[in-house]
Amino acid sequence: MAVYTEVSDEALRAFLTDYPLGELIAFRGIAEGVENSNYALKTTTGDYILTLYERRVDPAELPWFLGLMDHLVHRGLACPAPVPGRDGQALRALAERPAAICTFLPGVWPRRVRPGHLAPLGDALARLHLAGADFAPTRRNALGPAGWAPLLERCRADGDAVQPGLIAALDQALASILAEWPAGLPVGHIHADLFPDNVFFMEEAGEALRVSGIIDFYFACTDLLAYDIAVCLNAWCFEPDFSFNVTRARALLRAYSAIRQLSPEERAALPVLCRGAALRFLLTRLFDWVNTPPGAMVTRKDPLEYFRKLRFFLSAENAEAVGG
Incomplete structure (x- = not known):
């Protein structure tokens, strides 16, 4: 609701x-x-x-x-x-x-992501980053790396009821992600929640599929631009069986780079940025899962979806494994 x-x-x-x-x-x-x-x-x-x-x-x-x-x-x-x-x-x-x-913006969001959605998405995300470059006010990312440990702590008592051993696995993942978190990458205003239901597409006769609207900016913040790409790789590039579709990822990154060129350092950081993005959505879902009272009129989202994604990104040895 x-x-x-x-x-x-x-x-x-x-x-x-x-x-x-x-x-x-x-x-x-x-x-x-x-x-x-x-x-x-x-x-x-x-x-x-x-x-x-x-x-x-x-x-x-x-x-x-x-x-x-x-x-x-x-x-x-x-x-x-x-x-x-x-x-x-x-x-x-x-x-x-x-x-x-x-x-009001026209268009529909994709209930099923198709390969053709990724290039328009990458193009639109790069244009968003460039368009925001001269907006002077900033907003801290409250759900960035500094917020993950406190959020995990608030899930500690009940987290293993979701899956045995989950909290220990997250403790280990958090420590490794924070130890590798990059510094010095380009910073700007990011959407930070660019899931399929926040992107509208239109496809008219004789025209290519295009993004007709980006909505729901209420997690937007000022942070690493490449982190926004990592959020999209999490949200758009997995199949229903949780296998990672590297072809989709390459299409997104290729279209993004045609508008805003990624630095070598940004590409190299993509695996750990993807781990961080997976952990962020896992933790917020886990918090809601263990803190939503029975009978509440709220649809809880499965945190284990992002545990599976996190495990994939933890195994990714280099940027090529995530499409970079």
Whole structure:
């Protein structure tokens, strides 16, 4: 579910009086997503997305997220544009939650990743990195390497109930990843959560498959650019049986490098960056798995999916093994 906060018709109509968006035509909750309450909004001026930011999002960080999105749109990236109200402000309050309206993006996200998705993805990711280069404000990656040990500690008591020996294996993996974590690589603004459900594609007659939108920037931060690639290699390049599809990985990296050339140091660091990305998603899933009370209306994601991916990347001896 992705509607945690209900909005009445009366409250919405009052909210919309602060915007030059015409009259309300239709309004419905969107079932996808897990962090915030999202609604599809149709008015006489077009289609929009209304987001109410729930308690897991720090309201103090919302101007950074919205500012980055606005900046990227003005640099030509296909991402949601925050819609300002009549007073010029995009961030407001609705139903006792911070709220914003953004433009609607066409396209669909791939329920099944095909080889043809990877080159457009790599191209779009590189363009995102370049477009954000002159956005001056920064945001620390709260789920970066410094956050992994505390997160693991919060899972320690119950983690082995998910799989016997899991915590000891993660202790060992964390120590080796932190010992090898690279320094001095190019840094910039990254999406940090570019899973298939956050990328829209369109394929029109006579045209190649293309990315029509990148959404959900609420884990975006300032970190190693190549780490964003590692997140994508985790999220897009495994088959259902958890075998790694190196052909997909090469397509992604080739398209990315055609727009923003990776340095030799970035390529060499890809295996450990992939291990770190696998560990990050494993830990957040594990935390949710052991801390979500029975009966909660939240779909928990299997942390062992990323344990299998982590084991593959731990066995990767060089960049070539992950497509580099």
